Amino acid sequence: MNLEYTPILHVPALVPILAVGSAFALPLIHLVTKSRKVCEYFVVTITGIELVLTTIVLHLAYTSTKPIIYTFGAWPPPVGIVYEIDRFSALLGVLAAVLFFTAALYSTKYLEKDYGVEWYYTLLLGFEAGIVGCAYTGDIFNLFVMFEVLSISAYALVAFRKDVPEAVEGSLKYAIVGSVATTIYFIAITFIYGSFGTLNMADLAAKVRGLTFPVTGTALGNVHVATGIALALIVWAFSIEAALVPNHFWLPDAYVGAPVTFSAISSGAAVNISLYIIARYLYTILQGRDGPAAPTVEAVLIALVVMGCLSAIVGSVLMIVQKDINRLIAYSTIVNSGYIAIGLGIGTPLGIVAALFHMINHAVAKALLFFCAGNYVHVVGSRDLDDLAGVGKKMPLTTIGLVVGALALAGVPPLNCFMSKLILAQALFEANLTPLIAVIVFASVLSLMAYLKIIYNVYCRAPVKKLPEAREHPLMAYPVIAYAITCIVFGLLAPILVPTAIEPAVTDLLNTDNYIKAAMEIAEKLLR
């Protein structure tokens, strides 16, 4: 074993382990200290460290020519669990860490009226471990485990305010639907394992090509039938967390009663991770429409485009008639998840660039909108748009953030989401799918009408009832300002960001050769 081990090589493994370890430690810390402040400082510090660690991983991924491999216990792939991190997954890891850090900071004031926050923070850290673990793993069974960690934390986070009936109902519905999804994914894994004889992603990609991988050799059974059935189940299972029509029903109900911090993270990170997993299967393991499984992949790509279009239409049509601010923004997540699915379904590198860029832009803008909604609801105590009338004038910083976020999501140039939608339109045009641009425009127009409804109610209307004098606390205003600035900056810097950050990440996702080679080299070294 001549591997050069340096401490920095352990950073990828440290990210989920630190989050899980801290999640277990937090209730004990609270038991000893009985202090809410200690819990808050602890979580903000841990999420801050997580942000630093994921940034180091991102730096390593962008400065390396091949994916970063971390072998747990130095077991060679495919025997042991392996983290295989390329630029695509590293980028999503940082994005998730940013969302968690800002959510932790925001929660310290947002949850000031709630009790039992130590459990909320425990679940938040578990949620982070699950999301980052899903992004980093190179093993489909470990992916299942991390997805369970993510899901279970998410169900409980939705029901954090257990005195609110909508929260409990939303959580139960989400838990039932989500459990079915994870079970179905588990069944898909059994099909894959039974025919390929491996759970390692690089090994699977090698076997799809008919290559021999160390230890497992070649595939065991009929990979054609198994791939077809497994892929159908995988797309079905992950389209639930991604809230793609017709698997979207749970999302508005779950977001209504949940803390807005959960909604912001779920919209920005959990939805992205689900779509990322579908992309990883389609483009890295099965190697897209140019790979050996081209007909099966082609059928899934068509399904993604159809589901994306339906999500954009159904989401925007329902969004416009909502009266509850959280529910309205929740439907917007379905719309934007649809745009990302369309980008992934086009199947060209430009389509995936559009999808990845929109994942990042949507995460930023959606977190901004949810935090703004949280600020209003925190002061007024109601989510009804009529009750929020006039509150925007009392909270100018939040209202500026709301306007920026709403315009960004509606696709107003030169804000960030417009840029990703423009690339998506360009990708559709180049793929001879020009009529589908009309779907994006239609959904964007309806979304704009819905966002204007919020702006009209909170800012243009006179208050219908006496509003409290309270304004947004700095800890609730800073994330709003930061995200609003990011929406503008990402839009203005799009011509630089796309070629330097997004395109290399997409190149890595599509570079199956490199993905297989990196794992194979490590396996051969460790077996020597």
Next chain:
Amino acid sequence: MNLLMLILYVATSMVLASAIMYVVYRVVSRSERPSPEKTKVYACGEDYTPERASASDINLYTAVWRLSFRNLYKYIREKGHTGVLSDWFFWMYLFMIIALVVLYLVSVTLW
């Protein structure tokens, strides 16, 4: 020219043009605030508060939209968005069955 750069140029020129027009408007228009009499809501002599004068959420343009597509909303609500889990699962499993059949046939026949 790069499409994204082009958009930035267009957007910048629009913002600049709007800013110039706004400055010109501020210079040309009278700076004093309108009298309270001018801003008072007038409804044929009736006493009308600003709260009553502004349209509520239900009466906003979305109401027109909702009425125009009443059948569409009725269909969407009654067929899927009922809030009942079994209704949701009908559509979800329908999609799963279609996906399974199509992908199985494609994998067996075309791959």
